[in-house]
Amino acid sequence: MKNLFVRSSARRTACLAVSGLAVTLAAGWGVSTVPAFAQAVPPVSSQPSSVPTPTPRSVPSSFADLANRLLPSVVNVSTSAVLKPAKNDDKGPDSSNPDGPQVPPFQPGSPLEKFFHDYLKHKPTPNQPPRRQQALGSGFIIDASGIIVTNNHVIEDADQVSVTLQDGTEMPARIVGRDSQVDLAVLEVKPKHPLPTVPLGRSDKARIGDWVLAIGNPFGLNGTVTAGIISSRGRNVEHGLYDDYIQTDAAINRGNSGGPLFNLSGEVIGINTLIYGGAGGDSIGIGFAIPADDARGIIDQLRRTGHVSRGWMGLKFQDVTNDIAETLDFHKADGSNGKGTLISEIDPKGPAAKAGLEVGDIITRVGDQDVTGQTMPRIIASILPGAQAQLTVWHKGALKTLPITLGQSPTAPDMPPSDTHQPEHRHAALGELGVTVSSIDADARTQYALTDDQRGVLVSRVEAGSPAASRGIAEGNVITQVGQDQINTPDDFAKAVQRLHDRKKTEVLLLVQDDDGLRWVPVPFLGN
Template sequence: MPLSVPAFPRPFAALGLASVLSLVAGGAVRAEPAVLPHPAATAPVAPVPGASAPARLPAPGRGAPDSFADLAARLLPAVVNVSTTETVKPGDGDGGDEDGGGEDAPQIPNFPQGSPFEKFFHDFMNRQHGPDAAPRKMQALGSGFIVDPSGIIVTNNHVIRHADQITVTLQDNTVLKARLLGHDDRTDLAVLRVDSPHPLPSVTFGDSDRARVGDWVLAIGNPFGLSGTVTAGIVSSRGRNIDQGPYDDFIQTDAPINKGNSGGPLFDMQGEVIGINTAIFSPSGGSIGIGFSIPSAEARGIIDQLRRTGKVSRGWIGVRIQDVTQDIADGLGLKAAHGALIAGVEPKGPAANAKLQTGDVIQSLGGKDIDGRALPRLMADVPAGQVVTLGIWRHGRTLAVPVTVGALPEDMSDQPAPKPEAKPQGSVQLKGLGFTVGAIDDVARQKYNLTEGQKGVVITATAEDGPAADRGLHPGDVITEVQQSEVAAPADLRRLVDAARAQHRRSVLFLVQNGDGLRWVPFPLGEENGK
């Protein structure tokens, strides 16, 4: 199923309303839904012999309002239309966005080959889109909302990205020029400023952490350029990860969200912003009731920094992590699948200075339990220079490790590779695991494009439909550790796998390196595996 994340603005040219470009998102709104008894439940019911006591339901919440009209009338003046203009040079594509470019460019009709019509349209397209064509002005639309009467407006970064000119249209059709105060690619947020002769209507942020699944919400925006559109729904889920970045923590809502809603607010029933509509899941590009919104709890700190400095500073400790699955927990000997498994440590980073190691499991931050997906987001909120205490699980022991948080580098340059170490030759075939490994020598480095300092053993073959192939391993991938012990030769891998089997481990963990980086890969370990 395709995921439209986000629906980037597209040029509307002369194609009409359907080509209007806006961004999409979904969010959540807080209003406590009523918990009403079934009519038949009002009469006493005789207990069933042997049945357990019925579960107690939470206290009834507030019912749905008779109308959202009063709330909408109060909020609409603070929601704006954001329009951008970009000059596109020949060869640049339609703005460079994911949904721009050839998809929206006019196509040559399928005329008979050699006909005069084919030549006419071919010549016309060359004049319009060829290398000698004049620059074109492309327009796009999105939404935003005023958070300060002085003229501070919040929207999505993808709404204003690449824009040469930004204009904001208020609910009363007043058009104001806007300038960009700052933007953040990682969270897809941007802050604009407009100058107005009088204070503008504004809205305030609420607490998205209090929004519950089932709470009512309102979304206001400009879907397909239709300004001031109000839709209602509920919070469908919390904490959604849609693979947009390391800080994903979206609110999901079924309030209809469409192209043009991007950057618009998601309101609770108190009229406070608890989300910024950013993306939708859709096979068609239109709303199917699955929208995503950036929670206000995450957005407020980002927006404050963008207002003050125009950029965002994030905490960073320099580790590459992955969630602890049950297979990984079995391989490590952990009782519960819980925490963030370190798959790599940045040289000279804060974690390296604190002596954290590949294979450590970070289970808590400041005494609070965490999972792998939440760690980057939580760490980003910690100011650089602050010392945090990480609860680490290492080889069966629990440690409390203080780490001085650093600032996330804008560009983390590669460290020079260490000089290679001599390794014994040979290969090992692990039929039960579905792959063969060999030593990293000059031939392997050249064949698989490995660096001079690459450590470990290289996978030279995988069995079709075997466990290794099923887990995405390919020839050229490098295994650097087994069960948190370094591997220098194929014989080391065999020895460590045999040791894990002798300990009656249910699975064995390999630290695998490829073009995407390092990751821990668990393999089930039966008696026959590893032979």
């Protein structure tokens, strides 16, 4: 299923609106998801006020007092960048050119027809001089000297950034640092007087059903306050490696990006970042905010160094399902809660290999924190490179503790290939699984585009309706491991599977290489 949650850079209003509208039209007026940008609308000024530290309280009959205290700490973030003209071989928006962009056949005089006409009229064409594109977002002040937090996508690619306070004061802003992985940025302005600030709260204390306020700059309307509740926590929307969003039904629209999500104590518990949008990409009551607990360390690093350093172990992993736990007898592990991450690949030169971890091991805890496939990336990334962590690992039927010294997370991880192995050409057919495997020879490497150093056995046939077929194993896949046994030949594969069958196991756990990489696949024996 295609991931609809997308991250894009700040763009001119018409481009954003058309992009969101085109996605919706193509999907038959379905739903689309977009970062919470805004179109350029002149800001409406409001009077500043002090921001005393509030105390927790019950739900008020009105949010007016709280909103008035918090508004001065929320700012508009305006960006500008040069919009490059179209290339000489591009077709312009001339309606007489049948190859150029055309207005869809909307009803004459309808708002949609006018919208597309206006967009095409202003679309860059060849020989036009460069123009500047504008975008608006939100932010909030965390230091009276002029330190402001916003989203990275608000200021990404901008060559000019300015900040407007609630009293209308506008100041140029400097980008102190930004992090595209979690979509955060820190700005600095030079005010003449100390600015009102708001504190980062403890997002782990927020509960589903708690009241929250969102303040920001939707559609350029500065100082807009909306209220709602926390709809969910720990939401994974497949927007990135570190997904852990707070979901809220407080109205968040284009332009709220980078704005704060407050609890009733006036603390920032989230940074509004994404919306799940309806027609046109606008809010339908499903918004997402980066938790303050996830943001705090990143903001600190950006302020100190301008960039973020993340810990790295040099491995790939996946969640432990019930089938996998049963196959590895992991459910019998004393001191384990049945959760963890199963290692599927290890960089032989990375920290994990140096610590003695192996493919097929299950990491259950990092320090005193239980881990899952979703939480593992954030926990490891939060540890600074060079620091040591204690791992609790399920290894070949027993729990043990391993120390590991983390490395620096590479920008683009490069998993080195395994050692070269060239077995003789043989076959093994296992009717219990419905799969036939063969050794990897030169012909197989050519036919299936396998590298010269690919180890394992090739899946040369899968019976229709078999257990292997039901689990997504296909011809051309490579099986590199059965349970914790390395597989190099068809005989290795047949013997490993037979051992599990003789032990009355109901499933066999295979480490399978396909176009998407390595993954663990539990396959039941025929009849189970």
